[in-house]
Amino acid sequence: MSVLVIIDQAPYGSWRGRESLDMALSLAAFDQPASLLFTGPGVNWLRAGQEPAGLSQKAVERNVSAAPIFGIEELLVDRQSLAKYQLEPSALIAGTSTVDYTPELLANYYHVVCL
Amino acid sequence: MSVLVIIDQAPYGSWRGRESLDMALSLAAFDQPASLLFTGPGVNWLRAGQEPAGLSQKAVERNVSAAPIFGIEELLVDRQSLAKYQLEPSALIAGTSTVDYTPELLANYYHVVCL
């Protein structure tokens, strides 16, 4: 079983998403299975075409895209939140799986982190 | 005209309400007219019978009750938020005025602070 890290905050406005991603990457680095779930405003992490140079911040898009390479098992995105933020699957960065945010989904993970 | 300090956060869970109150008290201390408006979860600041000793925090109830003594002009509370949090006027600390949160209300103040 794997750990689920939930990101429910919009990108760039706070560091919480980055620090959540760091947690997931650390798990993977130590060979602990980890997945990421994006929900609420957090789905905006997955929008393609982010250019944060004007904020003096690094693009999170690249970090998320690279997550599977670093061993993150799944990039899950909540269907209802995609609809709310008018994100078509084609507008997402590659490699995500659309799921429904339900107790049954969360039951697949022995530990859940939501910063 | 006076400054309006809005408190829209529940008490004790964060320091923001206290720091908002400190701002209002500082205005009053320097003879700048100031009023407080409680809305959203912030109306819970006005609930009588707060006993925060178990949290190692000081009661905010006393501070708010004392605000008029220190020169705060009005303790305003949003009617709709009172209903939402099932607060009867009789369950409030003394000295508050119930108002409706509208643009017209806010127009009475030349400066509005909302931490």
Add this chain to the structure above:
Amino acid sequence: MKTLHIVNKSPDQARFGRCLAALEASDQLLLTENAVIALADAGIVLPSENYALAADLEARGLAGRPTTTVIDYPGMVRLTADADRIICW
């Protein structure tokens, strides 16, 4: 798997709703810190089996609410020790 959900956010926060949406019928819900004001919130429907921390209720003038099981910090320790899984929202 019996999950204990611990939520410390005020009920007007989206996170509170995400916590409620994650509850299974057999799960337990513990309200701490600002979350205890949910017991006074006319717009929130809590599961019938819910717990709230005494110190947080008392601080906010909410002692004596009939719709929750009031527990102290030792009670919170027992709930967490007994849970198969804990999610802190």
Add this chain to the structure above:
Amino acid sequence: MKTLHIVNKSPDQARFGRCLAALEASDQLLLTENAVIALADAGIVLPSENYALAADLEARGLAGRPTTTVIDYPGMVRLTADADRIICW
């Protein structure tokens, strides 16, 4: 009195709603930081005269939205200088 409302919160926050509820017809609204995602939020109705910061839109992949007036930081300075009153939510 022309008020400029500046909001930096994500639209799922109660503060965002409090900002919208405080707007008069003649007021201006400026979306900054996480608030720019309101332009993509199907559940939010913004006043037709609204502004959004270019750097924040670009960061979040939202450049080119037709329902806002895109301004840069100098444009934000001009808006604030011209406003009779500014409320930062």
Add this chain to the structure above:
Amino acid sequence: MHSQTAFTLVITGAPYSTQAPQTALAFAKAALAQGYSIDRVFLYGDGVHLSSALAAPPSDETNWPKAWAEFLQGNDIPAVACIASALRRGILNNEEQARYQRNASNIIEPFELLGLGEWVESIASTSKTLYFHGDH
């Protein structure tokens, strides 16, 4: 021609936690470039962390306290961290270090520790006061 407008900037969001110090700095630079003046920068609440001399971000990230300090010094802008907010959060100058008998001080120049009266003065003046809050 713009000399009539001056700003006071109040920053309540911390660096590396919120975007507030970044937005405020971009605004401040644009204001000066257009000939407006900035009367004062006031750090309040979690914003006082912007006055830490000890922030040590990775070399590919902006050091926000340092960037702000350089901007303030380069433009002779008075900068205040609210003393009550700062002391609670572990931001000390030499005087407070001595008063509280701590081993170090950590405030970055040119920030000073002063009270809310500084903010009240801005409100009472013709300065336009803007707030740069956190994301919550």
Add this chain to the structure above:
Amino acid sequence: MHSQTAFTLVITGAPYSTQAPQTALAFAKAALAQGYSIDRVFLYGDGVHLSSALAAPPSDETNWPKAWAEFLQGNDIPAVACIASALRRGILNNEEQARYQRNASNIIEPFELLGLGEWVESIASTSKTLYFHGDH
């Protein structure tokens, strides 16, 4: 009889900004009193401010870093502030002070600066991991 259960406490909310350090300390004391053990306390994000030796609250308020430090030392509980979170936010030990050439360090004993691996170790162990977040 309770010896099978041990806790790891992750604190992500800062003192004087959130209630997290208070709730966590009350929980921790109750856990020990009931015979449970605490494997580790891990500060992450804004929670690292709980390891500041320079916090100087008014004398009628709890000094949360000091209260936590005394509790940890008195009960021999390992305590870690995430090094990445801490360096950005201006929490340094002597080693990092030297590395980054700063004038002071400010971490309170017994907190150590270590990586997220410490947290991963707790997740991978039989320790029950609880989070004490901020109010947002």
